[in-house]
Amino acid sequence: MALALESTFAHKNYESVESIPVGVESVSAKKSMTGQWPCVGTYYRPKGQDPEVAFMLTHYSADFSNHYLSGPLASRGFGVLGYGIRFRALEEKFVLDKALDDIAAGIKWLSNNTKAKKLIFIGNSGGGSLMAAFQATAEQTSSLTGADAFIFLNAHPGRADAITMYLDPSVIDEFDPTHRDSSLDMYDPVNGPPFSPEFQALYRNAQIQRNHRITAWAKAERERLRKAGISDRIFSVDRTFADLRFLDRTIDPSDRRMNVCFYGEPKAANNGPGLLARATTIETWLSMWSLQESKVRFELIATEFTLPTLVVQSTGDVGVFPSTAESIFNMVGSKNKELRLVPGEHFFEDGQENLEAVADLIAEWTQKTLGL
Numbered sequence: 285m286a287l288a289l290e291s292t293f294a295h296k297n298y299e300s301v302e303s304i305p306v307g308v309e310s311v312s313a314k315k316s317m318t319g320q321w322p323c324v325g326t327y328y329r330p331k332g333q334d335p336e337v338a339f340m341l342t343h344y345s346a347d348f349s350n351h352y353l354s355g356p357l358a359s360r361g362f363g364v365l366g367y368g369i370r371f372r373a374l375e376e377k378f379v380l381d382k383a384l385d386d387i388a389a390g391i392k393w394l395s396n397n398t399k400a401k402k403l404i405f406i407g408n409s410g411g412g413s414l415m416a417a418f419q420a421t422a423e424q425t426s427s428l429t430g431a432d433a434f435i436f437l438n439a440h441p442g443r444a445d446a447i448t449m450y451l452d453p454s455v456i457d458e459f460d461p462t463h464r465d466s467s468l469d470m471y472d473p474v475n476g477p478p479f480s481p482e483f484q485a486l487y488r489n490a491q492i493q494r495n496h497r498i499t500a501w502a503k504a505e506r507e508r509l510r511k512a513g514i515s516d517r518i519f520s521v522d523r524t525f526a527d528l529r530f531l532d533r534t535i536d537p538s539d540r541r542m543n544v545c546f547y548g549e550p551k552a553a554n555n556g557p558g559l560l561a562r563a564t565t566i567e568t569w570l571s572m573w574s575l576q577e578s579k580v581r582f583e584l585i586a587t588e589f590t591l592p593t594l595v596v597q598s599t600g601d602v603g604v605f606p607s608t609a610e611s612i613f614n615m616v617g618s619k620n621k622e623l624r625l626v627p628g629e630h631f632f633e634d635g636q637e638n639l640e641a642v643a644d645l646i647a648e649w650t651q652k653t654l655g656l
């Protein structure tokens with residue numbers, strides 16, 4: 285089965301758009317010995333123009349250099365910086381402070397190389413909580429420049445929250461994925477679907493407790509290693525695709541397909557290697573995945589999030605659901621905020637029509653919000 289997030293169509297080529305490659309260092313990341321830039325991206329703009337309004341998109345570990353919205357938004361008259369920080373394809377090494385340094389370097393590039401006077405962050409998927417964390421830091425630190433407006437697009441409120449929604453709570457032994465509690469196995473037909481309200485409550489609590497158990501182990505292991513002069517280590521987290529909503533549409537109803545997740549068939553993804561958080565260091569777990577320790581959770585900074593904010597959620601998304609968008613919208617402290625549900629899948633990989641429609645929505649909201 286193909287990955288759920290593979291595009292099912294050939295993306296339109298925007299003849300009216302040109303692009304500029306971007307490679308930069310940040311204050312804590314320098315060019316490698318091989319000549320590789322730590323931070324890379326692509327700046328899209330209408331041919332022959334230098335727009336005064338620019339969007340920026342980035343992510344914890346995905347490379348957004350050629351983000352699917354770059355062409356559509358640039359063709360509508362905007363600049364678009366699709367950006368990749370040093371941790372692209374290196375999820376297991378993520379540390380928040382260094383990620384913020386890299387985002388600041390991208391904003392500095394925009395300031396030095398374009399005529400953009402207004403900046404809008406688009407926090408897409410996992411990028412939502414990361415860019416929100418940068419914005420919150422910028423609002424408290426005069427040395428950083430934040431955005432003038434913010435768009436959450438099919439966004440998670442934090443990677444700790446995201447992985448906990450997906451964690452398989454049937455795992456009893458983190459070092460033996462075959463050791464499981466069948467009464468908490470969502471893929472055992474005895475348990476559903478449909479899943480009873482009682483089962484849902486037990487299941488959700490067990491997911492949270494599993495996250496806390498991993499955190500407790502990670503903190504104890506960090507202390508043990510430090511006593512031995514070891515700074516960190518890699519460990520694995522098995523069975524990380526077990527959200528009840530993959531199989532039961534009555535939970536958080538939407539137009540999503542059933543028995544599909546970001547990586548295809550959920551049971552196979554849950555049993556397979558090398559997916560979400562399957563390899564992580566102790567420091568990365570505590571910085572990014574831990575409910576108790578991560579600082580990259582929108583609920584921690586939401587009330588101070590006062591800039592104009594648009595929350596957009598696709599109704600066909602198989603990994604981010606309407607209740608998540610509603611939660612983000614309700615947490616946003618700004619009085620100037622809007623929530624919109626739109627047709628399409630997570631990255632609008634299902635077709636050009638839905639992609640163009642969301643680009644129209646973003647462009648129209650931006651023009652209205654900035655008074656263009």
